[in-house]
Amino acid sequence: MYYSDQTIVYFNGNFLKAKDAGMNLYGQSLHYGYSVFEGIKSYGTTHGTRIFKAEKHYERLKRSAELMHIPFDYSVSKLTDLTYQLLEQNGFTDAYIRPLITCSPNMSLSKGKESYLSLLAWEWNNGYLTDKVKVMTSNFQRPNPKAFRIEAKAGGHYVNSILACQDARDKGYDEALLLDENGNVAESSGANVFYEKEGILYTPALGNILPGITRQTVFEICSELNIPVQETFFKPEEMRGADAAFFCGTAAEIVALDSLDDVPFTKSWAGTASEKVQQAYQKLVRVLSL
Ligand code: PMP
DSSP, X not given: OOOOTTOEEEETTEEEEGGGOOOOTTBHHHHHOOOEEOOEEEEEETTEEEETTHHHHHHHHXXXXXXXXXXXXXXXXXXXXXXXXXXXXXXXXXXXXXXEEEEXXXXXXXXXXXXXXXXXXXXXXXXXXXXXXXXXXXXXXXXXXXXXXXXXXXXXXXXXXXXXXXXXXXXXXXXXXXXXXXXXXXXXXXXXXXXXXXXXXEEEOTTSSOOOHHXXXXXXHHHHHTOOEEEEOOOHHHHTTOSEEEEEETTTEEEEEEEETTEEOSSOSTTSHHHHHHHHHHHHHHHSOO
C-alpha cells in the first residue's frame, strides 16, 4: 500500500528506491520513539499539483526538532523544494507526504547528535475516515504537557494515539476522543475536534493538544464566512448531543462525527455551519483561495 519496487524516497541527501532504503538498528528513534515528523498533503489544483500549507508544516517540523533537541538545519524552502521533486519523481498529484527526522546511532538518554531526513510519499485520494464517525470518550488521556513537549509532533507521542485508537476500535467505535489531565476534551488520536451549538463552533483551547494546521485553517474559514468560533476548555458532557461536530486534520480533512458515546449529534449535517466549513475547506485545498 505505501510503496512499490519503483517508489522513490528521499533519505539523508539522496533520492533512492524505497526498497533500498534501510534504517540503522542502533538509534534512539527506533528504541525510544525519539523522532519528529509531519503529515502533509498535496492536491491537484487549478494551479497544478500543490502542497497544502507546506510552509506551516515545515515550520512545525523544524520547531518540533528544536523542542526535542534534535539538530536539524534544512530550511523551509529547501524542504518544500525537495518535496516537490519527490512528487515529480514519483508522478504523484494527490498524495500524503511523510517527512521524518530520525537520529544517528546512540543508545544513551541524551540529546540527538546528528539527524537524518527521510521524505516519503504515497498516493492518497480519500480522507482516512470517510463516513460519519462514531466516537467514544477514551480512558486514555492525552500525554500530560508537563511530561512531554505536547506541541511537538514527536514519534513517541503516537504510542498514546495507537493505544487509544485501537481500544476504541476494539469496542466497536471508529475513533477515540481523548481528554486532557483535567478531564477536558483534548483531541482524537490524530486530529483536532470542534462541536457546534446554535451556529457557534467550539474547540479546545491550546495547551494540551497539537496546534493543528487544519484547526488554524478552520479559524480562517470561519472568519471569512462570519461563523463565530470559541477556543475554550469543556467536558465531554457539553459536547455530547450538540448540534454537530467534526474532526479536522491534514489526513482527516473535515470529517463529520455521527455520535459521541452513542449519543448522536442532533442536526442533520446538511445546512450546519460545520458543513459550510467542510465545503470551504475542500474548495480551499483544490483552488487555494476562498
Ligand atoms: N492532533 C493530533 C494528535 C494529530 O496527530 C494531528 C495530525 N497531525 C492533528 C491534531 C491535526 O494537525 P494538522 O491539522 O496540522 O494535520
